[in-house]
Amino acid sequence: MYVLIVGAGQVGRTIAANLERSHEVAVVERDPRIAEDVTYAHDVLTVTGDGTALETLREAGLERADMIVACTDAGKTNLVVCGTAKTATDAFTIARVRRHTMLETWEGAEGAFGVDFMICTDLLVARKIVHLSGFPRAQDVETFAGGLVRMAEFEVGPESPLVGRRVRDSDQYGSVTFTGVFRDEELLVARGETRFEDGDRIVVVGDAESVGEFGIANVPEGAASTDDVVIVGGSEIGYQTAREFEFHGFEPRLIERDRDRARELAEALPGALVVEGDATDAEFLARERVDEADLVVAALDSDGMNLLVSLLARRIGANRTVAIIDNTEYVDLFEIVGIDVAVNPREETAEEIVRFTRTDRTEKIAMLEHDRAEVVEIELDPESALTGRRIDESVADLPGGVVVAAISRGGRLVVPRGETVPQPGDHAVLFVDAAVLDEVSAAV
Structure with a gap:
């Protein structure tokens, strides 16, 4: 596949880095310095110029x-780029937007703007935060197989009963499959003899109930549920997050400094307290009982302010904090200093776009730890290396960095074990080390 990317910011570069090994990639960037950096860092064609100009696109x-x-x-x-491209090609076009109003206009008018698929970054982030709230102890959560399967990442603290135990001795949580362990800079693909240590970040896959029970039993810090949600900042992400919580039956509290914006939000969010x-x-936070909150979401327009608010909320007693971080390089730093979860809108957007570049059988992906590993949902066909064979036999013929984490068959969850035999049409959820992703994708 030939993929033309316009914009070499954090989103564009993440997509290019993910695709350069398996696709032909061209990148158009207006800034000559950034374009030069991309040329040296990635095996892609780089064109310096205006991506809204047909001549530049043709050069790429x-x-x-x-x-x-x-x-x-x-x-x-981005809308102009797609519209310009459609004047000369029938290629599939994807546009990234921030405001949900653009998404609503596009959804209401088929083919509007020359866009085949539109991604609203703020809405993606809002939905991510709501998913995280359903697993109060998780650092990352994704849904697969139409909601049947959950993937969650948990950090093991010193008080966790998992510390010192092996995977085979911890297999007692219904449908849960242990898939991977991130230990400092090392990725361990979970095997029966893998032993957990304090500070490990464990990725598990299973149905929602089993994954939730696992988190409650093994990550004892923090609240067991999320009922009281406080959102700080009436940014577009803050507004979308409050709206998503409203939609799911919550009554969030939203704090906004600007009086006019607060009034506007109060009118737009009848189910929230602004x-x-x-x-x-x-x-002020103490007066507003933010110390009693189960979840505080820092959604201001500044990484530094989101860090400050999150630290203040934790200091006065809030159970859990989520901070929106624009700079990808800050994500790990924020979590090191005590923020429970840092969500980067650009990473979420890149992940969603990359899904469209995979094979037709790839239903969904989730990138973990800055794409050191991926959880991938694939519909199996008769030619797949997994089809018609016991999992313990077929996985032995694949590269060492893959785990079959779950199988959806006819809307029913099949918990994969060594003797399980996947069938054509099954949806398999795989944990894959990014280093062997291309080999695994070609085989399955």
Whole structure:
């Protein structure tokens, strides 16, 4: 597949890095310095120029492109790129936007803007946060197989009963499959003899109930449920997050400093309590009982302010904090200093776009730990290396970094074990070390 990416910011570069081994990739970037960096860092064709100009797109290979990804930081620019591209090609176009109003317009008018698929970053992030709230002890959560399967990442603390135990001795949580362990900079594919240590980040896959029970039993810190949600910041992400919580039956509290914006949000969010105030004031937070919150979401327009608010919330007693972080390089730092979960909108967007570049049988992907591993849902066909054979036999013929984590068969969850035989049409959820992803994808 020939993929033409317009915009070499964090989203564009993440997509290019993910695709360069398995696809032909061209990147269009307006800034000459950034374009030069991309040229040296990635095995892609780089064109310096304006991606809204047909001449620039043609220089980057527009006529032979199978897919065009417009992912600059400006949503309107991305729409123009797609519209321009459609004047000369029938390639599949993807546009990244920030505001949900653009998404609603596109959904209401088939083929609008020349966009085949539109990704609203703020809505993606909001839904991610709501998914995380359903597993109060998880650092990352994704849903597969139409909601039948959950993937969750948990950090093992010193008080966890898992410390010192082997995987084979911990297999007691219904449908849960242990898939991978991130230990400092090392990735361990979970095997029966793998022994857990304090500080490990464990990835498990199973149905929602079993994964939730696993988290409660083995990650004892924090609340067991999320009922009281406080959102700090009436940014577009803050608004979308409050709206998503409303949709799922919550009554979130939203704190906004600007009076006019707070009034606007109060009218738009009838199921939320909107409070005008400064969330960097510890006394204000105490008066508003933020210390009693199960979850505090810092959704201001500044990484530094989100860090400050999150630390203040934890200091006065809030159970769990989620911070929106624009700079990818800060994500690990924020979690090191005590933020429970840092969500990067650009990483979420890149992950969603990459899914469209995979084979037709790839239903969904989740990138873990900055794409050191992926959880992939694939529909198996008769030619798959997994089909018609026991899992313990077929996996032995695959590269060492893969685990069959779950199987959906006719809307029913099949817990995979060594003797399980996958069938054509099954949806298999796989944990795969990114280093062997291309080999595994070709085989299954």
